[in-house]
Amino acid sequence: SQTIHQWPATLVQPVGSPLSLECTVEGTSNPNLYWYRQAAGRGLQLLFYSVGIGQISSEVPQNLSASRPQDRQFILSSKKLLLSDSGFYLCASGSSYNSPLHFGNGTRLTVT
């Protein structure tokens, strides 16, 4: 079965600082990878997804970017964080159409 590793679990960063969140996947190859953000008490908003190395699709315009340097590595970045970037960031992995996504345990980001 798939295991999604995310780190760090929590992060407090000042406004204007850079961000790098990493996600790695075990137990599968050629996964589709996703970054979701969850605001407090809300559902999950899809930020980025990738169907292969170097292939990134952005769902919403924002202050963030994503990269996939290796098959099972997905990185979420920002050059300058905004207060509105605070949230719970979740990485997910999936294998095909109409199949469940498997989620990591997320990173709680607080921008101060």
Added chain:
Amino acid sequence: GESVGLHLPTLSVQEGDNSIINCAYSNSASDYFIWYKQESGKGPQFIIDIRSNMDKRQGQRVTVLLNKTVKHLSLQIAATQPGDSAVYFCAESLNDYKLSFGAGTTVTVRA
């Protein structure tokens, strides 16, 4: 905006009773639906899924019902236990790689 929503944001249920969590979706072309459970501070955990060519699917203590006529999805949990306390999300997919999530229902199990 979110294309999938939930009727009630909270549900309180007595331990041992059955729970029913409802979800309305707006896209009649969606062909895959899934329920997740999320405990505090953790990522969503897969519970059960259903494709649009089915109207019912059962798992261990859980049943998902799909009514395409009224675009309604429900999750039934039999004999609810304290460990079932969590936020439950429904999600839909339109035959692609992406899932759209609703806002979630918080289930609290009373002892």
